[in-house]
Amino acid sequence: MRIKYLVLLASITLCFAATTSWAQDPYFIRGDVTGDGVVDDADSTMMYAYVFQTIPPNCVLAADVDDDGVAGLNDFLYLYSYLYLSGDEPPAPFPDCGTDPTDPQPGDDCCTPPTPQGAVPSITPVGALVLVLLLVGSGIWVYRRQRLATTSH
Ligand SMILES: [Ca+2]
Ligand SMILES: [Ca+2]
Numbered sequence: 563m564r565i566k567y568l569v570l571l572a573s574i575t576l577c578f579a580a581t582t583s584w585a586q587d588p589y590f591i592r593g594d595v596t597g598d599g600v601v602d603d604a605d606s607t608m609m610y611a612y613v614f615q616t617i618p619p620n621c622v623l624a625a626d627v628d629d630d631g632v633a634g635l636n637d638f639l640y641l642y643s644y645l646y647l648s649g650d651e652p653p654a655p656f657p658d659c660g661t662d663p664t665d666p667q668p669g670d671d672c673c674t675p676p677t678p679q680g681a682v683p684s685i686t687p688v689g690a691l692v693l694v695l696l697l698v699g700s701g702i703w704v705y706r707r708q709r710l711a712t713t714s715h
Pocket of ligand 2: 625626627629630631632634637
């Protein structure tokens with residue numbers, strides 16, 4: 563009887579774990595090194611401190627403003643040009659919160675993406691496989707229980 567509940571608890575836990583994406587690319591806004599959701603003067607100041615004084619920004623991923631894979635002086639100049647000299651916008655994800663579409667780097671989320679209206683939770687392929695296996699396993703377990711019950715009478 564106890565094992566049945568343990569198996570049920572393990573199955574539910576496995577379902578939750580399997581339907582969660584483990585390797586989600588981090589969310590950020592390119593250039594928003596302060597992590598406050600907008601790219602403005604404060605980001606320029608923080609980029610300056612990062613490049614010239616090696617003070618780490620709040621969002622390291624956002625510091626690669628030109629999306630070449632490294633953060634440095636070019637990124638500060640790119641951000642400065644965008645903010646004060648009508649230069650090009652930073653590449654995506656910009657100006658909205660998102661993931662890097664070209665070369666995602668590992669890191670922590672710096673922003674929360676807006677949930678599209680009407681969106682339903684999605685299931686990962688691993689989650690779908692686990693659910694199918696649980697369904698088949700449950701069917702087999704019920705079949706065997708019924709077969710045992712009918713043969714014991
Ligand atoms: Ca900012
Ligand atoms: Ca860069």
